[in-house]
């Protein structure tokens with residue numbers, strides 16, 4: 001067991017930190033306030049390989065382990081959790097294309113996605129199917145060399161501004177085994193986008209509903225085989241949950257850094273805030289919880305990298321723990337800033353608003369508990385991972 005970062009991992013971290021401080025940090029507040037989706041910054045991220053961090057090398061990705069990708073995402077999220085969270089969704093969809101598309105389809109789309117030339121959305125949730133995603137109702141029927149898609153998706157990150165949709169749709173029976181996954185060009189005839197949702201946070205990326213009305217998709221753009229779509233979507237989400245957990249760790253680190261600077265700057269009762277033991281204890285707890293969350297995320301990433309049978313369990317645990325702790329650390333950092341934490345001149349309220357949704361999406365934290373409990377109860381044990 002080695003808790004040290006390798007030389008390569010340190011280099012990724014330093015490159016990501018330098019990029020984030022240059023390209024994200026100076027603009028994040030404006031992107032949030034004005035609802036700007038920063039395409040140029042995302043394209044610059046692509047130039048460094050950040051749009052295909054763990055996508056397959058054969059199709060343009062860097063092919064990094066999830067652990068290394070998490071180290072990069074954490075640095076980016078410390079500067080702008082919202083933009084980074086979108087970038088992680090793009091990475092998830094790009095990995096799904098490079099991993100499960102037919103070779104000619106992966107060769108056509110993979111490199112353009114991995115380079116950031118094209119951006120992707122992941123389309124699972126529907127108006128009537130959120131936590132119970134396996135009940136989704138969007139249909140795909142085969143017609144010759146095409147599938148024809150009809151239905152609706154809700155809450156799709158990036159929708160309306162992305163080029164590729166990875167869409168889960170029903171080709172067969174009710175339940176998870178009747179679902180297939182497709183790569184769909186986002187400008188296909190019959191696709192319509194809803195209004196941009198007004199959200200509490202994640203304002204540097206659009207969220208929209210999508211409707212599909214007789215949308216024709218080449219049959220070759222099926223990912224995997226018919227009926228494998230739900231399993232593919234869940235494989236994507238194992239990594240996605242590590243990514244979202246990482247965005248919470250990054251946001252918490254950004255908030256803690258701000259709080260640590262502030263307690264030295266701000267004086268009350270003739271002393272810096274740093275002199276008050278109540279705040280020292282708060283900072284100590286925040287730092288301890290941050291390290292615990294980060295280590296849990298890295299453990300889950302290494303279980304996924306190892307192809308461990310219990311990787312899904314650890315991804316769910318990491319997502320639950322890191323997003324809950326990350327939100328609470330952001331909240332404590334806001335509290336340490338007093339009234340200034342609540343106003344937009346400081347980044348705390350933005351970190352808090354951005355981190356809140358991490359407890360809801362890519363499976364709510366209640367659903368993470370369902371996954372964890374179900375497995376433990378089925379196996380009558382919770383063993384130390386080997």
Ligand SMILES: Cc1cc2nc3c(=O)[nH]c(=O)nc-3n(C[C@H](O)[C@H](O)[C@H](O)COP(=O)(O)OP(=O)(O)OC[C@H]3O[C@@H](n4cnc5c(N)ncnc54)[C@H](O)[C@@H]3O)c2cc1C
Nearest residue numbers: 122123124125130131155156157360361362363364366367
């Ligand atoms: C900003 C944003 C971006 C998103 N981006 C995407 C995206 O890009 N692609 C995508 O496919 N989806 C996306 N989503 C959707 C997101 O994944 C869902 O909102 C989430 O899975 C929850 O589904 P729901 O909103 O329908 O809530 P529901 O499933 O209706 O849940 C409501 C409440 O009931 C609880 N609950 C439900 N079932 C159970 C149970 N069995 N046990 C205990 N509690 C339960 C939930 O935890 C929750 O608290 C996004 C959502 C948001 C808000």
